[in-house]
Amino acid sequence: MAIDDTRLVTPAAMGAIDAAAARGGIDSFTLMQAAGAHVAAVVLAHYPDALRVVVVCGPGNNGGDGHVAARLLMQSGVAVARFGAPPKPGGDAARAFTECPGSLAPLEDWQPRAGDVVIDALFGAGLDRAVGDDVAAVIARAEATGTPVVAVDLPSGLSGRTGAPTGPCFRAEHTVTFAARKPGHLLMPGRALCGRLHLCDIGIPARLIASDDRLWRNHPGLYSDHLPVADAAAHKYTHGHLAVFSGPLISSGAARLAAVAGLRAGAGLVTVASPPNAVLTQASHFTAIMQRALGGADALADWLGDRRLSAFVLGPGFGDADKARAFTRQLADTGRPVVLDADGITAHAACRDALGAAFGGAVRLALTPHEGEFARLFPDLAKDPALSKVDRARAAAAMLNAVVVYKGADTVIAAPDGRSAINADAPAWLATAGSGDVLAGILGGLLAQAMPVFEAACAAVAMHGLAARRAGIGMTAEDLAGQVRPPDHSAADAGRT
Ligand SMILES: NC(=O)C1=CN([C@@H]2O[C@H](COP(=O)(O)OP(=O)(O)OC[C@H]3O[C@@H](n4cnc5c(N)ncnc54)[C@H](O)[C@@H]3O)[C@@H](O)[C@H]2O)[C@@H](O)CC1
Numbered sequence: 001m002a003i004d005d006t007r008l009v010t011p012a013a014m015g016a017i018d019a020a021a022a023r024g025g026i027d028s029f030t031l032m033q034a035a036g037a038h039v040a041a042v043v044l045a046h047y048p049d050a051l052r053v054v055v056v057c058g059p060g061n062n063g064g065d066g067h068v069a070a071r072l073l074m075q076s077g078v079a080v081a082r083f084g085a086p087p088k089p090g091g092d093a094a095r096a097f098t099e100c101p102g103s104l105a106p107l108e109d110w111q112p113r114a115g116d117v118v119i120d121a122l123f124g125a126g127l128d129r130a131v132g133d134d135v136a137a138v139i140a141r142a143e144a145t146g147t148p149v150v151a152v153d154l155p156s157g158l159s160g161r162t163g164a165p166t167g168p169c170f171r172a173e174h175t176v177t178f179a180a181r182k183p184g185h186l187l188m189p190g191r192a193l194c195g196r197l198h199l200c201d202i203g204i205p206a207r208l209i210a211s212d213d214r215l216w217r218n219h220p221g222l223y224s225d226h227l228p229v230a231d232a233a234a235h236k237y238t239h240g241h242l243a244v245f246s247g248p249l250i251s252s253g254a255a256r257l258a259a260v261a262g263l264r265a266g267a268g269l270v271t272v273a274s275p276p277n278a279v280l281t282q283a284s285h286f287t288a289i290m291q292r293a294l295g296g297a298d299a300l301a302d303w304l305g306d307r308r309l310s311a312f313v314l315g316p317g318f319g320d321a322d323k324a325r326a327f328t329r330q331l332a333d334t335g336r337p338v339v340l341d342a343d344g345i346t347a348h349a350a351c352r353d354a355l356g357a358a359f360g361g362a363v364r365l366a367l368t369p370h371e372g373e374f375a376r377l378f379p380d381l382a383k384d385p386a387l388s389k390v391d392r393a394r395a396a397a398a399m400l401n402a403v404v405v406y407k408g409a410d411t412v413i414a415a416p417d418g419r420s421a422i423n424a425d426a427p428a429w430l431a432t433a434g435s436g437d438v439l440a441g442i443l444g445g446l447l448a449q450a451m452p453v454f455e456a457a458c459a460a461v462a463m464h465g466l467a468a469r470r471a472g473i474g475m476t477a478e479d480l481a482g483q484v485r486p487p488d489h490s491a492a493d494a495g496r497t
């Protein structure tokens with residue numbers, strides 16, 4: 001049975017899905033057997049030379065999965081030792097414990113040996129606090145000896161909701177999870193602590209995995225129906241006109257990167273509007289991209305009378321915060337889509353509410369903060385340790401009636417209506433100076449072509465990652481901009497999580 005591998009489900013929602021499965025007549029012990037079998041299969045496939053499999057078992061159903069895996073591995077002729085505390089009598093875990101031959105030693109008895117592989121079945125979805133000293137000592141022993149760890153559902157100590165450890169946490173080589181990925185499998189540092197993730201079908205019907213979390217990993221299904229269509233009758237104005245605002249001479253390169261990316265993302269025309277003293281420099285770089293000298297507010301008001309200007313990018317290398325605020329207000333009044341990045345975000349740190357008020361009504365503002373910019377605009381959200389990155393992005397989006405692209409290795413895209421996506425497959429070499437300017441340009445290019453903002457943001461983040469893969473390791477932001485391609489309607493789902 002195929003499972004929907006795009007939907008992300010919080011541990012709490014997973015509990016509700018499990019309950020719904022039970023109400024629907026699905027036997028929970030059968031699910032546990034399937035879960036344990038997948039764990040055993042991953043261990044057999046990846047550690048054929050293990051001399052001993054050490055299963056550390058917790059008191060709940062995560063431990064139950066461990067007991068099932070232990071029994072199946074023993075039946076396959078593998079040497080298995082179990083450590084932990086027995087489960088409370090009566091439930092599925094107790095039955096799995098009873099059905100597994102052999103004894104259960106206390107956790108502190110595990111002395112690592114060469115050839116050990118650990119199955120971490122201590123805590124999964126039920127983790128609700130930092131692990132105790134006994135578990136912390138096991139984690140430390142595994143880490144100190146470099147013993148490979150296969151985690152059941154989640155590495156113990158990792159919050160499946162936030163992707164943050166609650167205290168000491170296993171670092172797994174493989175994590176075997178069931179029915180749906182949890183946010184903590186994709187959010188950092190969770191993604192790194194999980195190692196390679198195996199998403200396994202244990203027989204929970206896909207229709208039950210439709211929780212109302214409205215959270216996905218970023219994938220083409222979120223945006224492919226809204227991509228600009230290449231129409232044989234098109235002319236350049238039907239693909240929109242993107243305006244990118246340049247900063248002063250010294251930092252004018254950022255706008256160039258955004259402009260090139262916007263044109264390559266399919267905008268029909270792109271104009272870079274620069275302070276008069278930067279125009280010559282800009283002109284020496286461009287052929288296909290147009291130029292405009294733009295002084296202050298009056299000049300902008302004149303230009304905005306051109307209805308064909310269909311989207312704006314303001315912020316990369318922009319500098320002047322007063323001017324950024326004034327221009328943003330004028331852009332808001334046009335009713336057309338705006339991408340605020342970098343200095344365009346920072347300029348609003350002391351007037352966040354006014355920014356949200358200026359962009360009321362239909363959503364047409366996109367913000368693309370990295371961690372530092374996010375903390376400047378939303379210090380209250382950034383400081384709250386109870387919030388996950390998804391929670392923070394969603395709250396920010398709702399506050400400003402904007403789509404927020406909260407960048408990083410785990411970029412979160414959130415809309416004011418709560419729809420959110422985590423992008424977890426961009427290559428690490430995207431972390432290079434100027435790559436954020438390229439992303440802002442791609443997004444501007446898609447908005448210029450009239451894509452709705454959330455869908456455009458999801459597509460832009462995916463295109464950014466694909467461009468980085470084409471450019472390859474060692475790329476510069478110039479290389480990256482040169483590798484941007486218009487979105488490909490036929491692109492297969494390139495998810496690599
Ligand atoms: N249908 C289902 O419900 C399925 C659940 N499965 C497994 O069940 C797991 C969830 O099981 P549970 O809900 O029993 O939860 P866990 O087994 O993750 O945790 C058990 C209990 O440990 C306690 N606990 C939490 N954090 C602790 C800490 N830091 N120190 C000490 N004690 C702590 C809590 O009281 C918690 O309820 C999943 O992760 C998955 O492995 C699988 O068997 C597949 C099917």
Ligand SMILES: Nc1ncnc2c1ncn2[C@@H]1O[C@H](COP(=O)(O)OP(=O)(O)O)[C@@H](O)[C@H]1O
Pocket residue numbers: 370407408409410411426427428429430431432433434435436437438439464
């Ligand atoms: N480790 C990483 N893996 C994948 N992508 C990353 C990583 N670190 C940063 N990125 C991406 O690289 C881009 C960097 O943007 P930004 O921080 O604005 O840089 P700059 O200001 O230099 O342009 C963002 O799109 C971000 O999501």
Ligand SMILES: [K+]
Pocket residue numbers: 062120121122123124151152153154155156
């Ligand atoms: K676990």
